[in-house]
Amino acid sequence: xxxxxxxxxxxxxxxxxxxxxxxxxxxxxxxxxxxxxxxxxxxxxxxxxxxxxxxxxxxxxxxxxxxxxxxxxxxxxxxxxxxxxxxxxxxxxxxxxxxxxxxxxxxxxxxxxxxxxxxxxxxxxxxxxxxxxxxxxxxxxxxxxxxxxxxxxxxxxxxxxxxxxxxxxxxxxxxxxxxxxxxxxxxxxxxxxxxxxxxxxxxxxxxxxxxxxxxxxxxxxxxxxxxxxxxxxxxxxxxxxxxxxxxxxxxxxxxxxxxxxxxxxxxxxxxxxxxxxxxxxxxxxxxxxxxxxxxxxxxxxxxxxxxxxxxxxxxxxxxxxxxxxxxxxxxxxxxxxxxxxxxxxxxxxxxxxxxxxxxxxxxxxxxxxxxxxxxxxxxxxxxxxxxxxxxxxxxxxxxxxxxxxxxxxxxxxxxxxxxxxxxxxxxxxxxxxxxxxxxxxxxxxxxxxxxxxxxxxxxxxxxxxxxxxxxxxxxxxxxxxxxxxxxxxxxxxxxxxxxxxxxxxxx
Amino acid sequence: xxxxxxxxxxxxxxxxxxxxxxxxxxxxxxxxxxxxxxxxxxxxxxxxxxxxxxxxxxxxxxxxxxxxxxxxxxxxxxxxxxxxxxxxxxxxxxxxxxxxxxxxxxxxxxxxxxxxxxxxxxxxxxxxxxxxxxxxxxxxxxxxxxxxxxxxxxxxxxxxxxxxxxxxxx
Amino acid sequence: xxxxxxxxxxxxxxxxxxxxxxxxxxxxxxxxxxxxxxxxxxxxxxxxxxxxxxxxxxxxxxxxxxxxxxxxxxxxxxxxxxxxxxxxxxxxxxxxxxxxxxx
Numbered sequence: 147x148x149x150x151x152x153x154x155x156x157x158x159x160x161x162x163x164x165x166x167x168x169x170x171x172x173x174x175x176x177x178x179x180x181x182x183x184x185x186x187x188x189x190x191x192x193x194x195x196x197x198x199x200x201x202x203x204x205x206x207x208x209x210x211x212x213x214x215x216x217x218x219x220x221x222x223x224x225x226x227x228x229x230x231x232x233x234x235x236x237x238x239x240x241x242x243x244x245x246x247x248x249x250x251x252x253x254x255x256x257x258x259x260x261x262x263x264x265x266x267x268x269x270x271x272x273x274x275x276x277x278x279x280x281x282x283x284x285x286x287x288x289x290x291x292x293x294x295x296x297x298x299x300x301x302x303x304x305x306x307x308x309x310x311x312x313x314x315x316x317x318x319x320x321x322x323x324x325x326x327x328x329x330x331x332x333x334x335x336x337x338x339x340x341x342x343x344x345x346x347x348x349x350x351x352x353x354x355x356x357x358x359x360x361x362x363x364x365x366x367x368x369x370x371x372x373x374x375x376x377x378x379x380x381x382x383x384x385x386x387x388x389x390x391x392x393x394x395x396x397x398x399x400x401x402x403x404x405x406x407x408x409x410x411x412x413x414x415x416x417x418x419x420x421x422x423x424x425x426x427x428x429x430x431x432x433x434x435x436x437x438x439x440x441x442x443x444x445x446x447x448x449x450x451x452x453x454x455x456x457x458x459x460x461x462x463x464x465x466x467x468x469x470x471x472x473x474x475x476x477x478x479x480x481x482x483x484x485x486x487x488x489x490x491x492x493x494x495x496x497x498x499x500x501x502x503x504x505x506x507x508x509x510x511x512x513x514x515x516x517x518x519x520x521x522x523x524x525x526x527x528x529x530x531x532x533x534x535x536x537x538x539x540x541x542x543x544x545x546x547x548x549x550x551x552x553x554x555x556x557x558x559x560x561x562x563x564x565x566x567x568x569x570x571x572x573x574x575x576x577x578x579x580x581x582x583x584x585x586x587x588x589x590x591x592x593x594x595x596x597x598x599x600x601x602x603x604x605x606x607x608x609x610x611x612x613x614x615x616x617x618x619x620x621x622x623x624x625x626x627x628x629x630x631x632x633x634x635x636x637x638x639x640x641x642x643x644x645x646x647x648x649x650x651x652x653x
Numbered sequence: 654x655x656x657x658x659x660x661x662x663x664x665x666x667x668x669x670x671x672x673x674x675x676x677x678x679x680x681x682x683x684x685x686x687x688x689x690x691x692x693x694x695x696x697x698x699x700x701x702x703x704x705x706x707x708x709x710x711x712x713x714x715x716x717x718x719x720x721x722x723x724x725x726x727x728x729x730x731x732x733x734x735x736x737x738x739x740x741x742x743x744x745x746x747x748x749x750x751x752x753x754x755x756x757x758x759x760x761x762x763x764x765x766x767x768x769x770x771x772x773x774x775x776x777x778x779x780x781x782x783x784x785x786x787x788x789x790x791x792x793x794x795x796x797x798x799x800x801x802x803x804x805x806x807x808x809x810x811x812x813x814x815x816x817x818x819x820x821x822x823x
Numbered sequence: 824x825x826x827x828x829x830x831x832x833x834x835x836x837x838x839x840x841x842x843x844x845x846x847x848x849x850x851x852x853x854x855x856x857x858x859x860x861x862x863x864x865x866x867x868x869x870x871x872x873x874x875x876x877x878x879x880x881x882x883x884x885x886x887x888x889x890x891x892x893x894x895x896x897x898x899x900x901x902x903x904x905x906x907x908x909x910x911x912x913x914x915x916x917x918x919x920x921x922x923x924x925x926x
Contacts, residue, residue, distance in 0.1 A: 150798065164806055167809075167810075168809070171809075171813060211799075212798060212799045213795075213796045215796075215797070215799045215800065216799065249817075251817070253813045253814075253816065253817040254817070256810075256813055257810060257813060257814060257817070260806065260809070260810040260813075261810075263806070264806075264810075267803070273800075275797060275800045275883065275886060275887060275890065276799060276800055276803070278887075278890070278894075279800050279803045279804065279807060279890060279894070280803065282807055282894050282897070282898075283803065283806055283807045283810055286807065286810055286811050286814060286897055286898065286901050287810045287814060289814065289901050289902075289905065290810075290813070290814025290815070290817060290818055290901055290904075290905075291814075293818050293905050293908055294817070296817075296818060296908050296912075297912070299912050299913060299923055300923050300924060302905070302908050302909040302912050302913070302921075303909065303921040303923055303924065304924075305818070305905045305908070305909075306851070306905050306906070306909050306918075306921055307921060309901065309902050309905050310845070310851075310854060310855075310858075310902075310918070313855075313858045313898055313902065314842075314845050314858060314861075316894075316898075317838070317841070317858060317861035317862055317865060320862070320865045320891065321758075321838055321861075321864070321865050321868065323887075324865055324868040324869050324872060324887075325761070325868070327869065327872055327883065327884060327887070328831075328868070328871075328872035328875070328876075329765065331872075331876040331879045332883070333883045333887070345765050346760070346761040346762075346764040346765045347761055347762065347765040349761070350757065350758060350761035373924070374924045377924050378923075378924060442924070655825050656824035656825050658825075659824055659825040659829070660824060663829075663833045666833070666837065667833070667836055667837065667840070670837050670840040670841070670860050671840055673840075673844065673853075673856060673857070673860060674840055674841070674843055674844030674847070674848065674853065674857055674860070676853070677850075679850055679852035679853055679856070679916075682852070682853050682856050683852075683856065686856050686859065686860070689837075689860065689863060690863065693863055693866065693867060696830075696867060696870070697870055699825070700830070700870050700871065700873075700874045701874065702870060702873070702874070702885060702888075705870065705885060705888050705889065708888075708889060708892060709866075709892070712892040712893070712895075712896055713859075713863070713892065713895070713896075716896050716899075717859060717895060717896050717899045720896075720899050720900060720903055721852065721855070721856065721899070721903070724852065724903045724906065724907065725852060727907065728852075728907075728910055728916060730916060734915075735850060735916075737849070737917075738848070738849055739847055739848070739849055739919075743847065744847045747843055747846040747847035748843055748847070750842075750843075750846065751839040751840070751842045751843035751846070752839065754838075754839045754842055755835050755836055755838070755839035758831075758835035758838065758839070759832050759835050759836075762828050762831040762832060762835065763828060763832075771826060771827065772825065772826050772827070773825075773826070773827060773874050773875055773877075774875065774877055774878060776877065782877075783874070783877045783882075784874075784885065788882055788885070789882065789885050789886065789889065791882075792882045792883075792885065792886045793886060793889070796883075797883075797886045800886065800890060804890060804893045807893065807894065807897055808893065808897055810897075811897035811898075811900050811901050812900070814901050814904065815900045815901050815903075815904035816904075818901075818904040818905055818907070818908045819904045819907050819908060
C-alpha cells in the first residue's frame with residue numbers, strides 16, 4: 147500500500163484536481179445558497195495547486211507509473227498545462243455568469259474539475275485501458291456540463307446531440323481498441339508499435355480509432371455535433387469544450403498515432419488525415435461565412451482550426467514515412483512543436499472570445515447574434531477592442547499569436563515539401579495542403595472581420611441592455627488579449643517550450 | 654454440441670438485436686435488450702469466463718436495464734405520443750451503410766485468419782486461471798489498479814452529472 | 824463453428840445493427856438502447872480476444888470488459904438524465920424534434 151502511494155506521487159497534479167472536485171461537490175451540498183458565490187474560488191485554488199505540482203515535474207524526463215499505465219513526460223505535462231489554463235479561465239469567466247444562468251452550484255465546479263482531471267490523464271496515458279477510461283471521465287462530465295442550464299431548451303438540445311454522437315463515437319473508438327488488442331495481445335501503446343507487419347485487423351482497428359478521435363476533435367466529416375453543441379451550451383462551457391476537449395483529444399490522437407503506428411505505418415494514415423484536414427478546413431471556413439450567430443460561427447471556425455492543426459499531423463506522417471531522406475527526422479520536432487504552439491494560441495483566443503460572448507445581451511441569452519455586437523465599441527470600448535484582438539488573431543493576421551501559430555504549421559508543411567523535392571521525390575501533397583490552407587484562411591478573414599465591422603461601424607441597437615461584467619470576466623478578457631499579443635510578438639520562448647513538449651513524441 | 658449451442662446463441666442474439674432496433678414501442682425494445690444481454694452472458698460462459706458472465710447479468714440486467722425501464726415508466730409515453738418514424742429511403746440507406754460497416758469488419762476478421770482463425774486454445778483441465786474471479790481480481794488490483802480507481806471517479810462524475818441534470822430543485 | 828473468427832463476426836454484426844439503430848431511429852430511448860447494443864458487441868469482441876490470448880499479455884481483455892460495463896452503466900445514467908431534462912422542456916422523446924438550432 148505504501149509502495150502504491152509512493153508510486154502515485156508523480157500523479158499528484160491529477161490527484162489534486164480530483165480532490166478539488168470532491169471538495170467542491172461537498173462544499174456545494176453543505177453550504178448555504180447565499181454562500182455559493184465562493185464555490186468558483188475552490189476551483190481556482192485547486193487549479194493553482196495543481197499547476198504548481200505540474201511545474202514541479204517539468205524537465206525531469208519520463209516517469210513510468212503503475213506498470214506502464216501512465217507515462218509522465220513533457221508532452222503530457224504541456225497539454226495538462228493548457229488544460230489547467232483553460233479550466234482556470236473558465237472558472238474566472240463563470241463568476242457572475244453561472245449565477246445569471248442559474249447553475250452556480252458545487253456540481254458545476256466539480257464537473258469542470260473532473261473533466262480537467264480526465265483530460266490530463268488522457269494526455270498522459272500510455273495504455274489504452276487508461277486512455278479509454280480518462281476519455282470517458284472527460285466525456286461524461288462534459289455531456290452533463292453542456293446541459294447545465296437545464297431550463298433553456300437550446301441547452302437541453304446541445305447536451306442531447308453531444309451525448310448521442312459522443313457515445314456513438316466512443317463505441318467506434320472502443321471497437322477499434324478491441325481490434326488492436328486482438329491483433330497485438332496488448333493494450334500498451336508502446337508495445338503495439340513492436341508488432342511487425344500489416345494485418346487487416348490492425349488496419350481496421352486504426353481506422354475505427356481515427357473515426358472515434360475524429361469525432362472528439364471535431365474533424366470533418368465527423369463534425370456534425372460541433373455547431374449545435376457549441377451554440378446551445380452555456381458560453382463558458384462552450385469555451386472549455388472548444389479548447390480543452392480539443393487539446394486533450396489531439397493529445398491522445400498524437401500519442402496513439404505517433405507512438406503506436408510510427409515509421410512505415412505513416413504511409414497508411416497520412417493520406418486519410420490529408421483528406422480529413424482538407425475537408426475540415428474547407429467545410430469549416432465556408433459554412434462559417436453564412437452564419438448570423440457569432441457563437442455558431444465560432445463553432446465552425448473551431449472546426450477549421452482543427453483542420454489547420456491536422457496539417458501538422460499530415461506533415462509529420464509524410465516526414466515519418468520517408469525516414470531515409472537525410473534531415474527529414476530533424477524536421478519532425480519543430481512540426482510537432484508548431485502544433486502544440488497552435489493549441490496554446492488557440493486556447494487564449496477562443497476562451498477570450500467565448501468570455502466576451504458570455505457577457506449577456508439580454509437577461510439569459512448570450513451575446514451571440516451579429517445584431518448584439520453592433521456598436522459594441524460605443525457601449526463597451528475595452529471589451530470590443532479585446533474581441534477585435536481575438537478575432538483578428540483567429541483570422542491569422544499579424545502581429546497576434548494566431549498568425550505565428552498558422553505560420554509554424556504552414557512552414558512545417560512547406561519544409562517537408564522542400565526536403566522531398568531536394569531528394570528527388572516529385573509528390574506535392576504537403577505543398578498542396580499548405581497552399582489550400584492559406585487560401586481557406588483567406589476566406590476566414592471575411593467572417594472574422596465582419597464581426598469587427600459590426601462592432602465598430604454600426605450604431606448600437608436600443609433594446610440591448612448591458613450587464614456589468616464581473617471582475618473575473620474583466621480579468622480573463624484582459625489577460626487573454628495580453629497573452630495573444632505576447633505570443634505574437636515574442637513567440638520564440640513559447641515555441642521552444644512547445645518543442646520541448648513535443649520531444650516526448652518525436653525527437 | 655458446443656457448435657450447436659453457439660449457433661443457437663448467435664441466432665437468438667442477432668434476432669433480438671434486430672428486433673430491438675425495429676420495435677416502435679421502447680418497452681418491447683427493452684425486453685429485446687434483456688434477451689440480448691442474457692445471450693451475451695451465456696456466450697461469456699461459453700468463453701469460459703463465469704465471473705464476467707455474472708457481472709454481465711448483474712450490471713446490464715440489473716442496473717442498465719432497470720434504468721431504462723424506469724425511464725420508460727417515468728416518461729409514460731402513449732402509443733400516439735411515440736412520434737413518427739424516419740422515411741423508408743432513409744432507413745434503407747442507413748441499412749446499407751451499416752451493412753457496409755459489417756462487411757468491412759467481417760472482411761478484416763476473415764482476412765487475418767492467421768490470428769483469428771481456428772478454435773480457442775485449450776485451457777488446462779480443472780484450471781481456474783482464466784475467467785475466474787481470482788484471475789480478474791488479480792488483474793484489477795495489480796496491473797490495472799489505476800483504471801480500477803478511475804472507474805470510481807467516473808461513477809462519481811456520472812452521478813453528479815445525472816443529479817444536476819434531473820433534480821427539480823438545486 | 825465455435826471459433827474465434829465466428830465470435831468476432833457475431834460481434835461485428837451486432838455492432839452494425841446497433842449503428843443502424845442509432846442512425847435510423849427517431850425515438851431517443853431506442854437510440855440509447857442501440858448504443859448499449861454497440862457496447863455489448865464490443866464486449867463480446869473483447870471477451871473473444873481475451874479468451875484467444877488467454878496465455879499471453881495478462882488479462883487486459885477481461886479487465887476491459889469489466890470497465891466497458893461500468894462505462895456503459897455510467898453512460899446510460901447520464902444519457903437518460905439528459906433525455907429526461909429534454910423531455911421535461913419539450914414533452915417529446917423524438918430526436919428530430921431537437922431542431923431549434925439551424926445554420
